[in-house]
């Protein structure tokens with residue numbers, strides 16, 4: 765699956781390093797994902813759950829990823845990111861669609877995620893993909909600079 769510019773496929777063992785490097789790059793932004801530097805790229809690469817991860821690839825490079833983490837309660841937690849130069853070009857939409865297909869095939873009944881309220885691109889992407897807002901966790905995440913950020917909980921029944 766892809767737009768011609770990029771393709772989307774299940775992650776493979778060989779993607780570990782690229783996945784961890786992308787994560788570290790996005791963490792440097794200190795904006796969209798909860799993780800902040802420093803990221804131990806070697807440790808992250810070694811522990812990355814390949815099963816349930818879908819990557820977007822362009823010219824042989826990983827430019828985006830989404831990971832579904834199935835829980836014993838039957839729903840899956842989602843986390844995702846797209847490399848900054850590739851945002852706004854449909855990569856995130858393709859990854860969410862692939863994750864929904866993966867979760868359905870896996871028999872999950874629901875996908876869930878947390879997003880910072882200021883992350884307009886992510887909230888718009890999730891809404892467009894059918895997720896609805898289910899609640900708000902107030903001053904939930906303490907940032908490295910001491911700020912306390914809310915989280916919006918979103919879910920999609922499959």
Ligand SMILES: CC(C)(COP(=O)(O)OP(=O)(O)OC[C@H]1O[C@@H](n2cnc3c(N)ncnc32)[C@H](O)[C@@H]1OP(=O)(O)O)[C@@H](O)C(=O)NCCC(=O)NCCS
Pocket residue numbers: 790795796797844845846847850851852853854855856857858877878879880883884885886888889892
């Ligand atoms: C959130 C993120 C994954 C979106 O990926 P993307 O590839 O840019 O998404 P798409 O190009 O498929 O856009 C999806 C929708 O998001 C919305 N959108 C995209 N960029 C936007 C922006 N800058 N502002 C507001 N809405 C935006 C649009 O509704 C768009 O749908 P449309 O093109 O049909 O109008 C990407 O911005 C990202 O990786 N951000 C940093 C990490 C992060 O925040 N991860 C999510 C944590 S919950």
